[in-house]
Amino acid sequence: MSQAIVIVLGLCATLILAYMSILLGELTISDFVVFNTYILQVYIPMGFLGTYWRFIRQNWTDIELVLDILTQDESIKEISNPVPANIHSGEIEFRNVSFSYDQKLPKEEQRQILYNVSFKVPAGKSVALVGSTGSGKSTIMRLLYRFYDICEGQILIDGIDIKKMKISELRKHIAIVPQDCVLFNDTILYNIGYGGV
Numbered sequence: 001m002s003q004a005i006v007i008v009l010g011l012c013a014t015l016i017l018a019y020m021s022i023l024l025g026e027l028t029i030s031d032f033v034v035f036n037t038y039i040l041q042v043y044i045p046m047g048f049l050g051t052y053w054r055f056i057r058q059n060w061t062d063i064e065l066v067l068d069i070l071t072q073d074e075s076i077k078e079i080s081n082p083v084p085a086n087i088h089s090g091e092i093e094f095r096n097v098s099f100s101y102d103q104k105l106p107k108e109e110q111r112q113i114l115y116n117v118s119f120k121v122p123a124g125k126s127v128a129l130v131g132s133t134g135s136g137k138s139t140i141m142r143l144l145y146r147f148y149d150i151c152e153g154q155i156l157i158d159g160i161d162i163k164k165m166k167i168s169e170l171r172k173h174i175a176i177v178p179q180d181c182v183l184f185n186d187t188i189l190y191n192i193g194y195g196g197v
Helices: 002-023 029-071 137-145 167-172 188-195
Strands: 092-100 112-121 152-157
Touching: 002 029, 092 137, 112 137, 112 152
Parallel strands: none
Antiparallel strands: 092 112, 092 152
């Protein structure tokens, strides 16, 4: 905005000077038109230059933010000697689990998603997690996959704490069926075959 104001004020000032020169007889109307055309040819590229400079500065700021994010080590740490994920029956237990996505903030500023959650899913049984948006249903699955580490409590599969398991082996034993069904505009055989890949 400041750039546009400077350009408009400069243009107005030069046009007023040219007009005064016409009144004094130093310039003709054709000189005024030529003068105005030259001024516009100078100011329009300057306007583009300022716009491009603003884009470059904004993009540079965005790049710095992305580089800061990339330098953060957010990977989940495994223990030095993880136990094999010996999952046989698949009983899942959440024992006094508490979790917040803002674990790096001070305790009073954290927004708690799960607080002291305990439940057990017996082997071979189905359990439905029902709740409003933001109540922590998806978070429970993310914690089970170990995309995040819990703040307090334990998550056990067949009595073994998932923090003690090798992450890649744990994830091999878990599958998610999404609620959104994606079909390709092709044959039924193609769609079924894609699922087997």
